[in-house]
Amino acid sequence: MIKACLFDLDGVIVDTAKYHYIAWREIAKELGFDFTEQHNERLKGVSRMASLDILLEVGGIQLPQHEKEILAHRKNEHYLTFILNMQPDEILPGAKNFLETLHQQGIATALGSASKNAMTILDRLQLTSLFDVIIDGNQTAKAKPDPEVFLKGADALNINPKHCIVFEDAEAGVEAALAAGMKCVGIGSPEILSKAHLVVSGLDKMTIDLLSKLQ
Numbered sequence: 510m511i512k513a514c515l516f517d518l519d520g521v522i523v524d525t526a527k528y529h530y531i532a533w534r535e536i537a538k539e540l541g542f543d544f545t546e547q548h549n550e551r552l553k554g555v556s557r558m559a560s561l562d563i564l565l566e567v568g569g570i571q572l573p574q575h576e577k578e579i580l581a582h583r584k585n586e587h588y589l590t591f592i593l594n595m596q597p598d599e600i601l602p603g604a605k606n607f608l609e610t611l612h613q614q615g616i617a618t619a620l621g622s623a624s625k626n627a628m629t630i631l632d633r634l635q636l637t638s639l640f641d642v643i644i645d646g647n648q649t650a651k652a653k654p655d656p657e658v659f660l661k662g663a664d665a666l667n668i669n670p671k672h673c674i675v676f677e678d679a680e681a682g683v684e685a686a687l688a689a690g691m692k693c694v695g696i697g698s699p700e701i702l703s704k705a706h707l708v709v710s711g712l713d714k715m716t717i718d719l720l721s722k723l724q
């Protein structure tokens with residue numbers, strides 16, 4: 510029986526990948542190399558510092574920790590200039606409607622995101638009240654594919670993981686959901702998200718009927 514749905518944020522509720530990309534590309538440019546959209550695919554679902562490590566690996570650059578922290582901070586300042594100007598029409602199709610439907614059906618909802626900017630984004634888009642529980646990058650020590658973020662979400666909701674369904678667009682996120690003992694719906698391409706129990710192109714394709722078939 511499905512009692513809770515847990516949602517990743519970036520790529521599931523809102524399309525922030527383009528803003529992460531612009532901000533990281535700027536850092537790469539400062540460091541003197543190109544960072545392509547293809548490289549950016551590797552950053553999806555990955556924490557801020559781990560993203561920087563991937564970027565530096567692409568550029569073949571090694572830096573001491575304190576310089577990495579300065580760069581990560583600068584990237585975030587740039588990213589925030591986009592986030593703070595986001596509009597509710599940047600919510601991905603079907604996301605708000607599906608969250609509202611879950612509430613009407615008495616199914617609990619949680620956010621499970623690696624982002625330390627999750628609250629800023631949810632507040633900006635007026636989505637905060639649609640989540641019963643919010644677990645983000647400020648409350649987790651272990652990044653996906655570790656199940657920590659989803660287990661904390663289920664625990665805060667007081668619901669057994671076996672009654673939870675996770676919605677994820679990143680491979681590491683699908684693995685985290687499975688490691689938590691939860692069912693997973695992949696949002697995006699079936700080739701990349703082959704480990705998910707079901708893959709749909711977006712939350713606009715999700716229905717309560719599809720959910721119940723996952724039990």
Ligand code: BG6
Nearest residue numbers: 519552553554555557624625626
């Ligand atoms: C994830 C994104 O949700 O959050 C990653 O998919 C991002 O691309 C990560 O790096 C951390 O985000 P933030 O907002 O804490 O820099």
Ligand code: MG
Nearest residue numbers: 517519520678
């Ligand atoms: Mg994501």
